[in-house]
Amino acid sequence: MIYALGAFDGFHLGHRRLLERAARRAAEGGAGWGVMTFEGHPRMLLNGGDFKMLFSPEERGVIARSLGVPRMERIPFTREFASLSPEGFAGFIAERYGIDGLVVGENFRFAKNRAGDPRVLAELSAERGWSLDVMPSYRIGGCVVSSTETRIAVSCGQMRRAAELLGYPFMISGEVSHGDERGRKIGFRTANIAMRKNKVYPPFGVYAALVSIDGGWLAAALNVGDNPTFGGDAEPRCEAHILDYGGALYGKTLTLFIVSEIRGEIKFASAHELAEQISHDAAECSIACRGYLSRNEAAMRKFAALL
Numbered sequence: 001m002i003y004a005l006g007a008f009d010g011f012h013l014g015h016r017r018l019l020e021r022a023a024r025r026a027a028e029g030g031a032g033w034g035v036m037t038f039e040g041h042p043r044m045l046l047n048g049g050d051f052k053m054l055f056s057p058e059e060r061g062v063i064a065r066s067l068g069v070p071r072m073e074r075i076p077f078t079r080e081f082a083s084l085s086p087e088g089f090a091g092f093i094a095e096r097y098g099i100d101g102l103v104v105g106e107n108f109r110f111a112k113n114r115a116g117d118p119r120v121l122a123e124l125s126a127e128r129g130w131s132l133d134v135m136p137s138y139r140i141g142g143c144v145v146s147s148t149e150t151r152i153a154v155s156c157g158q159m160r161r162a163a164e165l166l167g168y169p170f171m172i173s174g175e176v177s178h179g180d181e182r183g184r185k186i187g188f189r190t191a192n193i194a195m196r197k198n199k200v201y202p203p204f205g206v207y208a209a210l211v212s213i214d215g216g217w218l219a220a221a222l223n224v225g226d227n228p229t230f231g232g233d234a235e236p237r238c239e240a241h242i243l244d245y246g247g248a249l250y251g252k253t254l255t256l257f258i259v260s261e262i263r264g265e266i267k268f269a270s271a272h273e274l275a276e277q278i279s280h281d282a283a284e285c286s287i288a289c290r291g292y293l294s295r296n297e298a299a300m301r302k303f304a305a306l307l
């Protein structure tokens, strides 16, 4: 097996170069390929648990499948694993997986205190008869694409930038729960999704999002926030008003792909003013979603088939 190796929070465009190389190397040698990654981001353990990731394990699984990753090995990132030396790390993976070769990026670091780098990995791979491909850092406009850059873009509300780095829109998925049932009174029903403790979210505000329902894409106007117009004491959440949809969603898993940012969350003087603004938001979101879909139809079709 040829494995692309690393944390892979999100399979951004840089990671995708590794996947392509792993698939090609595997095809050349008649081997299979996959991703070797960790359960829990290394920084989650090393930062004392308050590290926020782009994607939950389930979301990452959907993204991997949409990209055609045939196999994903997840190594639990325990303290014991984190304290291995580079030689210990190689022994650990050699014992558990049938490795023919590895693919990493030039910035890959591993083992205790990040003592291992591609040069060390090349020596360890030679000893074990593994092939090793080290990919140059993929850049957009001079800037190295990374999960860190993507987390910064999302937490600053730069959703078009996040989509540019990822190669697909930032995704939020979760079970639809009951809200205060105020939405229907103001004329805009919303599907509410609770926020997770360990996930990065965009700042409170309104965003255009695509949602896949029954194999097709619908546009949604998504609000991330705590409803300041109604006191701001609601638990912060993601609530999507799905355009042209009247079906029941409670209890179902909804996946939202945020294609662009629209505005910040505002405390309106009345529910009427809020409702007027939401109808403008909905029109803007519809245009943004249709535009994104028309430019990225093939990639989004792969996601729709999995949701």
Ligand SMILES: Cc1cc2nc3c(=O)[nH]c(=O)nc-3n(C[C@H](O)[C@H](O)[C@H](O)COP(=O)(O)O)c2cc1C
Binding pocket: 179, 180, 181, 182, 183, 184, 188, 190, 192, 206, 221, 222, 223, 226, 227, 228, 229, 230, 239, 240, 241, 264, 265, 266, 267, 268, 274, 278, 281, 282
């Ligand atoms: C597109 C959209 C934009 C929204 N913008 C705001 C806003 O700027 N300020 C605000 O207080 N609430 C905003 N909301 C949230 C509404 O207050 C909320 O949907 C309504 O109170 C219904 O809540 P419920 O789901 O708990 O019934 C927005 C909701 C949507 C769908």
Ligand SMILES: Nc1ncnc2c1ncn2[C@@H]1O[C@H](COP(=O)(O)OP(=O)(O)OP(=O)(O)O)[C@@H](O)[C@H]1O
Binding pocket: 005, 006, 007, 008, 009, 013, 014, 015, 017, 018, 103, 104, 105, 106, 107, 108, 109, 135, 136, 137, 138, 139, 144, 145, 146, 147, 148, 149
């Ligand atoms: N821009 C890139 N181009 C090529 N390879 C990359 C790029 N970014 C990461 N890689 C490689 O992909 C694998 C997974 O890396 P990792 O998930 O740590 O990426 P990252 O985006 O740098 O993450 P973070 O920003 O959280 O440190 C590693 O082998 C890494 O070297």
